[in-house]
Structure formats: C-alpha cells, structure tokens
Amino acid sequence: MRRVTEAAVVEYDAPGGPEVLRLVKRPLPEPGAGEVTVEVITMGLNHIDGFVRSGAEKECDDPYPRRSGSCFAGTVIAAGPGTSGFPVGTDVVGHLRSGAHATHVTVAADRLVRKPRAVTFETAGGLYLAGTTALDILDELKIGADDTVVISAAAGGVGSIEAQIAMHRGARVIGTCGERNFDYLRQLGVKPVRYGEGIVERIRAIAPGGVTAFIDNFGQDGHEIAEALGVPAGRFRSSADRRDREVALLSDSPDAVAHGTAQLRKVVELAEKRVVSPLVSGFYPLADVAEAYDDLQKLHSRGKVVLATHPVNPRRIRKAREVIES
16 A cells, blocks of 8 residues: 555634644655554544634644544554554544644554444544543433433533433433524434523423532533522533543553543443434535634534544535524
C-alpha cells in the first residue's frame, strides 16, 4: 500500500464563528512506536468545539493555527514499529484533544477502540465526547432502577445518550424539550415535557412519586427547577458540570486519555447492543464543515451532526426537519 504523506485538515487562524474554518493540506506524520495512521471516515461535531473556536472556552491556549474536532471513526492504514492490537485494515473509533476533523490522522493506539461491524461509521464518528460525557455523568450520579431522572435538552447529542443509558439501567426518564421533539423522545421511551412557565407542575403531574435526579444540559433555569422538585443537591448536574466533564475528557494527560478510552469502549459496546442509538440529523461532507457547525449552532438538530470524508452522495440535500419547519 502506498504510504499517505499528507492529509486535508480543518484549521483556523483566529477566533470566530464557523466562517473562520478552512480545509488545508498538511504533512501527515508517519506512525511511530505505539501509533497508527487512520484513514478517517466520519467525525462528530460538539458544541465545545465551537466554544473553543470562538474564544468563549478559556481553557484552551493552543497556538494558532488550531485544529478542530475530537471524535472520529475510520480504518487503520499503517502501524508504527512494535504497535499491537490494531493491524492494518482494522476499523476503529477514537478520540483526540483536537484535529479529528481530517481525512487522515496519526494517533496513539491507546486512544482507539475497535469498531464492531454492527456499529455503522455514521454512528461511530460521533460517539466519543457525547457518549463518554453522558456515561461519566450517569456514573457520578449512580443512576439506576430506583431513579426517576429529569434530563433537559434530552433530544440533543449528550442528552439523548444519557436518556438511553439511564433507561437501560432501569430508570424512568423525563426529558424536557420543545414540542417539536416530543415524538422523537417518545420513540426512545422518554416522557417529554415542554420547556417554559409551568414546567415544574408538568413534571410533577407525570412523576407524582417525585424526581430523584436532574441533569441540566440546557443551562438556563435547571437549578431552580431541580430545587423546586426537591432533588438533592448531590444528585443535580448543571451545564457547567457538563462543560467541566468535557474539558477533562479532552485533556492530554495520561490518566485522562486512559479514562476516556475505557469509557469509549463501554459506549461502543452499548452501541453494538443497540442500547445507544444516536440519531444523526445532519450528515455533511468534510469540505462543508462550516455549514455543519452553523447547523449545530442553531440548536435545531436532534442527536448528532456528523462529517464524512467519502459520503455516498456528496450533494447538499435539504434536511427533512428544515422542510417540515420552514
């Protein structure tokens, strides 16, 4: 196989919105000991990518140009000396602090797990950050069969995975959302409740036995709602807690990488069992990365927005939700 020596990567030279992103060719490092080169097939988008790019997320002080993306799935095309576990031809799901939005990446093997045949690339590319964040928060709260948990923004990428895993553990899940997402949540088995005035009474009406935990992905009035519902402080997680968890999962420290990969392996196993089935509501060619992020920022997408290097149909197609809501 001819060695690939360069990759198309998404970079940006200054803070800003999606318009600052550009796709450029860069040299692709040859894999060293403990590394492999992956031909990337799909990549997930996450809101924190946009916060870092805009400058709103202050934890990132990387020099410019910066690269985008942390979640990817693809196929190993080269392995460094002494690297085991991922021979050429292995399909993988992986994570990076940044730089996953690319046609190829050279990455340490300890950031990868094998992609099962039953998990599609479309699903796999967006599993890392949303899936591991959801799993970490549910583990921290010890969500189980005795729980009735409220999850805000339950139709989003993290919220929908939290809901699916929580139900798998036996919990009853109430999801807050706009009415446009009611049918989607009902299909998952979640009890939907509309945002806005009177939400506490609406939740009490469908959970007369009380609420034991509250996960706020919406970031507005979750703390007040949880208090009104009598949720103990130790069983509430805010959008700021979610942000802290995501930042930790994007750390390059050895412990963080090991933890992230271990949690990713569990998420992939849940996806293989169809416990976790993220909805991909936006699927874009890599070259349309700015349009994909614009879609994500509008907060209209359900589940995940995903990029692809080799989509079967590269033409831009108006999404069904846009047709229905226009």
